[in-house]
Amino acid sequence: MNYGVWIDTTSARIVQWDGQQASLKTIHSGITRKPKWEGETTKKVKRGKGFDYESKQQHHFQSELNKFLKVISEEIRAGDFLYIIGPSQTKFLLENMILKEPRLMPRIEKVESCSDLTDHQLISRVSKYFRAKSVEQHEFKSR
Numbered sequence: 001m002n003y004g005v006w007i008d009t010t011s012a013r014i015v016q017w018d019g020q021q022a023s024l025k026t027i028h029s030g031i032t033r034k035p036k037w038e039g040e041t042t043k044k045v046k047r048g049k050g051f052d053y054e055s056k057q058q059h060h061f062q063s064e065l066n067k068f069l070k071v072i073s074e075e076i077r078a079g080d081f082l083y084i085i086g087p088s089q090t091k092f093l094l095e096n097m098i099l100k101e102p103r104l105m106p107r108i109e110k111v112e113s114c115s116d117l118t119d120h121q122l123i124s125r126v127s128k129y130f131r132a133k134s135v136e137q138h139e140f141k142s143r
Helices: 053-075 090-100 119-141
Strands: 002-007 011-017 022-028 081-086 107-113
Touching (some): 002 090, 002 119, 011 053, 011 119, 022 053, 022 119, 053 090, 081 090, 081 119, 090 107, 107 119
Parallel strands (some): 002 081
Antiparallel strands (some): 011 022
């Protein structure tokens, strides 16, 4: 089983490719860049002594992003090969998470930048990628 993942901080679309057909699953992160904290009424927050609002926001964002990446890595854990694409740095964060724990994870074939795709375009791109890899492997074996 092969997987293609298009990912950014808001969602991940996972294409599962079995060599014949593809299925698509979308997982939304629910992450917001600037969450409102209890008691906050405006964008201009009065900062009390010793309170670093930006640091707290960044810590919260990073924590939520790590949880999201763990959910994605669990979804693809049973795969053989992985193709990761996306517009932001999140694809590299997913790659690093997988490389840190390679046990029972798919082998990363390729990571590349890609702007937003429709579901149909994503499925087509992932299936085309793995079909080409299959042809390459078959030609290599027959030499």
